[in-house]
Amino acid sequence: MKSVIRLGLCAAALWGGAALAGDEWNQPAYGGSGVDDQSYMPAKETGSDKGLYVLLGGGTEGYTGDLAPDLNAGFAYGATIGYKPTRGLGLELGYNGGLTDIDTFGPGGAADGADIIRNGGQAAITVGLVPTRLQPYLMGGIGIENHNVRGLSPLAGYQDDTSGYVPAGVGLRYNIGTLLTADARVSYNIPFDQDFAPISNDIWNGRYQALLQLGGTY
Template identity: 45%
Template sequence: MTRTLFAGAAVLTLWAGSALAQDRKESSADMRGLSVLVGGGVEGYTNQLGQDIDPGVAYGATIVLKPTKVLGLELGYSGAANELDSGVPLARTSGPDVVRNGGQAVATVGLTAAPIQPYLLAGVGLSRYNVRSSALAFQDDTVGNVPLGAGLRVHVGNFTADARLNYNLLFDQEFALAVPDSDINLPGDATFSSGGRYTGTLNFGATW
């Protein structure tokens, strides 16, 4: 699935380069305004969480407001379905064991003002984990996160395509009680879980 995601991003880049070679006028691309994107990809976990939870399918929808060609403000829904590793006691043998639904607010900053635009992103999010398996030490929980990442956005006319990869710092991992408590202490009594969540997606939509 990860190979498919990277292959899709490569095809997107090549296609965009070919299209823009025929029309290099930046004014022809709607880079400002309101965009609506939908897409999907892959989602997984790191450290001990990654050993207990297998990579799964990610999906989502995003509303993007771009007051300038460089700055973007996003509100998005994201979800994922993952299976627990076969080594987890009492894990299901088929079907998604952990279903995540969440939302996030993100700011993006473009590294160029061109229709093919690499960008950086950061924000804050909140997810609800629904554990459908009877596995020991896994439970339903609500977890906050900080998404950090990068992407490539392509504008051709009012068509918009987006490939991104982000890593989510989790405030806690109490939905997986079997994972040892190894939070990273930060100034001001703040903590982040040592296990994180990564997501890579391809998204398509339009800008008005």
């Protein structure tokens, strides 16, 4: 009789433990249909957090193609606000800018400080590649930017200009705890209708940018 009671108590304990564990495991996996047991995984392993995120940071940017010999790489800065409706998809609006010296006019450029101050804004989509909290992603979108040329007359070949560009890049995002987010991305920006420099609008006459941003997901 005692053995039967012990077995009954053990069965009850196991049943209760399984019910509690079910709450942890009954979370749809990244991309899962939620139909069978194989599409479930622990909540703590569901990957990059969903929700609103805000990022702020800095890095470097430079120019390629015919622009590369004349324009030195310089400091870049950026701010991003976005929303992830799923753990794989992100929709974001970003502000970014950069400071550039024109190498033709010596190490210090043509003006005190940066010769070209660029400011721009863009709308982009990010697509996560794997269902992990450390998540690599692809990024693409469209943007508009303004180049403010300082210390030079238009006769030098450089002038103030507002133009468009298409950003395309890759990134790596990590959610630290429940709030902090770190994001590193590298993008190549293809210009169109660009006239700030004496070059043709060509896919190779573009701009690259590398940013490290920190912020939070809420």
